[in-house]
Amino acid sequence: MVTPRRTQQERRAQAEAALLNAAAELVVEHGVRSLTLARVGEQAGYSRGIVTHHFGSKQALIERLARATQAGFVPGLADLPPGLDRLLRLVDGYIGASGSAGTMNRAFLLLWAEAATASELAPIFRERDEAFRSDLRTDVAAGIADGDVRTDIDPDDVAIAVLGQLRGIGLQHLLDPRTVDTARLRHTVTDYWRRALRVS
Template sequence: MPTHDGPDAASPGTPSRRTQAERRAQAEAALIAAAARLIARHGSAGVTLARVGEEAGFSRGLASHYFGSKAALLARLQEEALAEAMAAAAPERSGAGAVDELCGFVRGCLEGVRKPTDLGRAFVVLGAEALAGASELTAAVAELDARTRAWVADVVRHGVAGGEVRAALDPGAFALAMVGLVKGLVVQGATDPDAFDVTVAAAEAERWIRLALVAA
């Protein structure tokens, strides 16, 4: 496969020059997609920055130039995977209250079990490797878990402030339980796609969320 240093800036039939920022963004997206494909198939241990560059159709050194280290690329990949899950829930989150926002997020995450992407598969693989103590991954996974819990807790606090969520609820404790629920279901689904019915699991998770947030 021919390689090049980045996205073609003057391919036939394309508009004139793109900005440097546009070219970089396109190259980074292609490199992340390539890393996700490799990790989803083989795990992260044998994946190198040079291999990622080749998989993306670029030069062997481009991934190193853009990300600096494998750890930085993996951390960015996990960021993109979380963003993908958040985006999947966007219709329910747009203008929704706290309860619908959280239920929508869970449905979006579980939809990834039904229709897994390379990015979603890679995210699960990286999470499993982090549990095994892989030094490159553990800190990044822990940080993302913490950020997700903080996001959930913030949504709950807004719900409490608006009178939608019961005031006695501990936002931090609820966030811990909810993130554990979602991660557990996603990992089970990735390990065994036939382990459960996604529609049933999503409905049960939503029922639990609503009971936890609004029940007296």
């Protein structure tokens, strides 16, 4: 049986995925400061030249890694209309996924925490956080419009609080998984936000 040859686009996509996985592994194992284009290429089984060809610089690699690691963390949300139900599913799914986060998701949390003191990371993660908050604000505003969320709730405040809580839980689990029971916590936190936001 003859295996069909992969197109150039397929080969490029496969190499990029391997390089991003290698970068995530290095961040998790050794921290972001250990990340160099040469080490990423070596970890992935490629040359540094391939890494430079795909990303151009360490900064561009980290930006692409930040986007790749955050995408699709809670599957199925894109099919839901904005509103309270989608926000609660996000909270539940995010905490549940934190309990079994893979290398890419752990790398994202480590990079996010590092961004507080690393000037080259801060703009990337400010942008990623604003995108996350924007989605949360949209859900709260839609919930208010639908009559499901209390009208005295400020969407901006909720977005900041939810993002901080979810990322904080993820970091705590990363630091000491034995003390953070995500299976139980996901229900507790989801129920908290349901009671805090829902019209009585």
